[in-house]
Amino acid sequence: MKKGYFGAFGGQFVPELLMPPLLELEEAMERILPSKEFQDELASELRHFVGRPTALTFCPNLSRDLGVKLWLKREDLAHGGAHKVNNTIGQALLTKKLGKTKLLAETGAGQHGVATALAAARFGLQCVIYMGALDVERQSLNVRRMKLFGAEVVPVESGTKTLKDAINAALRAWIAEQETTHYCFGTAAGPHPFPLLVRELQAVISREARIQMLDQAGKLPDYVVACVGGGSNAIGAFHEFVPDASVKLIGVEAAGSGKPGDWHSAPLSLAGSPGVLHGMHTQLIQTPEGQILPSHSIAPGLDYPGVGPEHAAYQASGRAQYVSVTDDVALDAFVTLSRNEGIMPALESSHALGWVLKNAKDMQPGSDVVVCLSGRGDKDLDIVNDYLAGKA
Amino acid sequence: MSTNILTKRISDARAKGRLGLIPFLPAGYPDKARFWAEIDQLDEAGADIIEIGMPFSDPVADGPVVEHASLKCLDAGVNLAWILGELASRKGRYKAGLVLMGYLNPVLQYGLDRFARDASSAGVHGIILADVPFEESGPIRTAFDPQGLVLIPLVGLNTTPVRMDLYAKDGRGFAYFVSVLGTTGVQSGFDTGLPATIRAGLAQAKAAFSIPVALGFGLKHPDQLKALDGLVDAAVFGSALIRHIDAGGDSKGFMQVWK
Numbered sequence: 260m261k262k263g264y265f266g267a268f269g270g271q272f273v274p275e276l277l278m279p280p281l282l283e284l285e286e287a288m289e290r291i292l293p294s295k296e297f298q299d300e301l302a303s304e305l306r307h308f309v310g311r312p313t314a315l316t317f318c319p320n321l322s323r324d325l326g327v328k329l330w331l332k333r334e335d336l337a338h339g340g341a342h343k344v345n346n347t348i349g350q351a352l353l354t355k356k357l358g359k360t361k362l363l364a365e366t367g368a369g370q371h372g373v374a375t376a377l378a379a380a381r382f383g384l385q386c387v388i389y390m391g392a393l394d395v396e397r398q399s400l401n402v403r404r405m406k407l408f409g410a411e412v413v414p415v416e417s418g419t420k421t422l423k424d425a426i427n428a429a430l431r432a433w434i435a436e437q438e439t440t441h442y443c444f445g446t447a448a449g450p451h452p453f454p455l456l457v458r459e460l461q462a463v464i465s466r467e468a469r470i471q472m473l474d475q476a477g478k479l480p481d482y483v484v485a486c487v488g489g490g491s492n493a494i495g496a497f498h499e500f501v502p503d504a505s506v507k508l509i510g511v512e513a514a515g516s517g518k519p520g521d522w523h524s525a526p527l528s529l530a531g532s533p534g535v536l537h538g539m540h541t542q543l544i545q546t547p548e549g550q551i552l553p554s555h556s557i558a559p560g561l562d563y564p565g566v567g568p569e570h571a572a573y574q575a576s577g578r579a580q581y582v583s584v585t586d587d588v589a590l591d592a593f594v595t596l597s598r599n600e601g602i603m604p605a606l607e608s609s610h611a612l613g614w615v616l617k618n619a620k621d622m623q624p625g626s627d628v629v630v631c632l633s634g635r636g637d638k639d640l641d642i643v644n645d646y647l648a649g650k651a
Numbered sequence: 652m653s654t655n656i657l658t659k660r661i662s663d664a665r666a667k668g669r670l671g672l673i674p675f676l677p678a679g680y681p682d683k684a685r686f687w688a689e690i691d692q693l694d695e696a697g698a699d700i701i702e703i704g705m706p707f708s709d710p711v712a713d714g715p716v717v718e719h720a721s722l723k724c725l726d727a728g729v730n731l732a733w734i735l736g737e738l739a740s741r742k743g744r745y746k747a748g749l750v751l752m753g754y755l756n757p758v759l760q761y762g763l764d765r766f767a768r769d770a771s772s773a774g775v776h777g778i779i780l781a782d783v784p785f786e787e788s789g790p791i792r793t794a795f796d797p798q799g800l801v802l803i804p805l806v807g808l809n810t811t812p813v814r815m816d817l818y819a820k821d822g823r824g825f826a827y828f829v830s831v832l833g834t835t836g837v838q839s840g841f842d843t844g845l846p847a848t849i850r851a852g853l854a855q856a857k858a859a860f861s862i863p864v865a866l867g868f869g870l871k872h873p874d875q876l877k878a879l880d881g882l883v884d885a886a887v888f889g890s891a892l893i894r895h896i897d898a899g900g901d902s903k904g905f906m907q908v909w910k
Contacts (some may be wrong), residue, residue, distance in 0.1 A: 271783045274712040276807045430711045535756045548730045549760030550708040
């Protein structure tokens, strides 16, 4: 397989000016990441700072109702409230080893921005976060959190003023500041080596979950289900199970409102086609002329018109299946899990859960289903309250 | 093999004792009708090569001036079919060499082979794709080569000698040297003299490439050209031309100042 590719997807479609820092990062990833020193330090950080391993929680009440055994991999319990920190701690550590002094990152909802900012604070790095101007308005709580951790937040006024434009701005800033700065990419997407690097750092999710299932259930799961925006929690939740052919891997994208003509965020399962954006060849939501279309989801972290290239490859090979659920299904799942199990999921994770609640009836009774609960839902209370008020 | 027309246009300018002049304008700017009048003026005023921007929704290599102009063109309905169709209807009209500059995805969706065929038959000589580094250029060159369409190499201040040689090996037309570590329209910082870093980078590029080297990104006023004499073969003007038009000027006036 061509270097930096997953099947037909991936690559390094960036201006030549970005090739030197990408090659430098690739070299560092191959040399530093596998070293015992790095792995020991990372393991220590994950244990004592992030709070890993995160629990694998059995859901007795919903399992009774659904007729399948529902397990949650509790990334909501990781420091910062989501899986994002697995990646940022690893990349911040790598940045120190590279002798760079500053992290820059894009963020959509602000979760990756917060996770980058807290990692920068922990490792004594400067931090600049690029965030679409619309998202800065919509996610003011996370903007305040980033600033408290000492990050500078730069509102991006160009294009659609959301995540995809924040990535453009961060890539541009990296061109100018590559000597001293590492671009801490937030998802398993973008130009090589980011999809590989982020997957390696997020694979801790499935490494733990596989051991926990064997320990707590005495068997492998029948399904592993995770939400997919860029796809970092899903690739992390899938990775160790990929060789286990009996384990069905399901990625759940955001279908938006589900109304014809409305934007969505489901390039794999609804209306994507292959193309090149943000340095990668992958499935995109685009016009026939190759212009990238706006995306939408009620879950800000899924709101992206592309997807990580390894997911596009798993779809093509059939190893994973990609489906979508609408905003309503996710919102209902948010409420259902809160009331029945005392766990409030992020709206992103609620998509994965919503798909299981909807489709459990079609599964073999008694199946073991692991849902990656990628984050906690506190950040989404305003959105959910508005929804419940509208429904009442 | 006959000399590539882009190479020849720049060599001809050098033979006259001046730098090759390469203005850039996004297709359809400032509006679809006036754009072609501006291109006519650029050609009549002696542009050696004209670069036409193919708009893309997510132009990562461009600064705010070019991005804003490109998005405006997209809103006006500019696409590759329009650009190539209009160029085909004007074929043979321009003395200048013609280059299209943009990003890969619109070209990919149009179809690489179809694009190469249509661009070539519309009189286009070369293509710059800002998000295609050497590593990803194979399939594109394979599609362009049979049509005689040249993929212009784009290198910069941080391009190592080894990478410079990769581009130089198959380089045709001219090489585009980016003068700043940044995006289009960013201050290059050589309002008075030429910084040693740019001087060294250009010397390295001139040594690596047998084709002419054009300097782009960050040129603001004609005095800057004097500092480039002997170091480079041609200069590209993008943001400066857009600003000139935004301020109410036209391309003819712009060229008079620079020539």
